[in-house]
Amino acid sequence: MLGRATGGLNALVVDSSALAEQVVGDVIASAFDSAGQRCSALRILCLQEDIVDRTLAMLQGALQELSIGNPAHLSTDIGPVITREAQREIERHVAMMQSRGHKVARVVLTEETQAGTFVAPTIVEIDRIADVEREVFGPVLHVLRYRRDDLDGLIDGINASGYGLTFGLHSRIDETISRVVGRIAAGNLYINRNMIGAVVGVQPFGGHGLSGTGPKAGGPLYLGRLLATATQAAVGGGAVPATAGIYVDWLKRSGRLTEAECCLDYLSRSALGASMELTGPVGERNVYTLRPRGAVAAVGTTEAGLLGQIGAILATGNTAIVDSAHPAAAILDSLPGEIASQVRRESDWLRTGHLKAVLVEGDAEGLMALNRKIASLDGPILSVLAAKPGAGSTRGAYDVNRLLDECSISTNTAAAGGNGSLMTIG
Secondary structure, three states: OOOEEOOOOOEEEEOOOOOHHHHHHHHHHHHHHHHHOOOOOOOEEEEEHHHHHHHHHHHHHHHHOOOEOOOOOOOOOEOOOOOHHHHHHHHHHHHHHHHOOOOEEEOOOOHHHOOOOOOOOEEEEEOOHHHOOOOOOOOEEEEEEEOHHHHHHHHHHHHHOOOOOEEEEEOOOHHHHHHHHHHOOOOEEEEOOOOOOOOOOOOOEOOOHHHEEOOOEOOOOOHHHHOOOOOOOOOOOOOOOHHHHHHHHHHHHOOOHHHHHHHHHHHHHOOOOOEEEEOOOOOEEEEEEEEEOOEEEEEOOOHHHHHHHHHHHHHOOOEEEEEOOOOOHHHHHHOOHHHHOOEEEEOOHHHOOOEEEEEEEOOHHHHHHHHHHHHOOOOOOOEEEEEOOOOOOOOOOOOHHHHEEEEEEEEEOOOOOOOOOHHHOO
């Protein structure tokens, strides 16, 4: 399956060091351009409590200056939503939020817009990320207040939504930027700029989790997925995880030389941690990198196949989930302590929370039955990589780079201003 964006609860986090005037301009563009009808559009604005009142006042004032009407006119800033049903769905959401006691502010529409499928640009104040239960595809922005010392919890809440398309951060503190970028799970990150308008080849586009499957459009992994035979990713060599090296040594000491060679092959092909800077406009830095996906199930039918799958998982920095009832699971009792935590045994691996992918070894009938089980699960679509019986421990059995998440980070290096005293923190 090739990459596709399937929406998101795209968040922008703004701390007190940010330049308010730039924040407001970027929020207007990100949340209300195209009447909010972009899969990358901003849905949840998270403002540090110290700056909420001033920023909201500026934002609401800016919205009043926008022209809402016929998009054929060059003077129009916001046009209609695409259908009457879309209009009704958005209005139902706003009404529901009002009925739950959330504060709602809306732009007053002109008489000219009464006949079309226009939706008034709307700001809804919320108390937590979970208050927004689904993507609202229109000009509706949810605003959340957060405390500075709750930043990690805020990022965890955004990740817990299960979506992972776009994410934005406005901050002049390098330590904050590094901390948030390293923690957030999203495909396209935007620092001190707007969150829309990804350029193919500059900001390869696509998410993961509930926001998409497969490689990024315009990214180095995309073309290879159109081929019958997997090719080496054109992103250079990645980092060798220490746990994978320890695992290979353990296999050798255990006399499993074939499996050790297979794992070394996976290590040679893994692009984990590989990073490249992509050409873009002056004043902007665009970096593409590959990260571990997280928990990956190893479903082998043989001992050799299971050991090979674990090697592929560790070579990409992921955590292996093994069915505790697997006939060969007992062999894992002798794993070195340094990697035991990265190979977990679960009695019901299909129900493991936050599972990202599944490596399978088996015949066609068994694979079909397992695929039906996986397809019936709630939540994001899980990538299933299959190998023939006995092939799980041979070279090339799995395309290991499908066990990595692609991330594009676009930073406005020309951003200036903000709170000068806070810029020195870090």
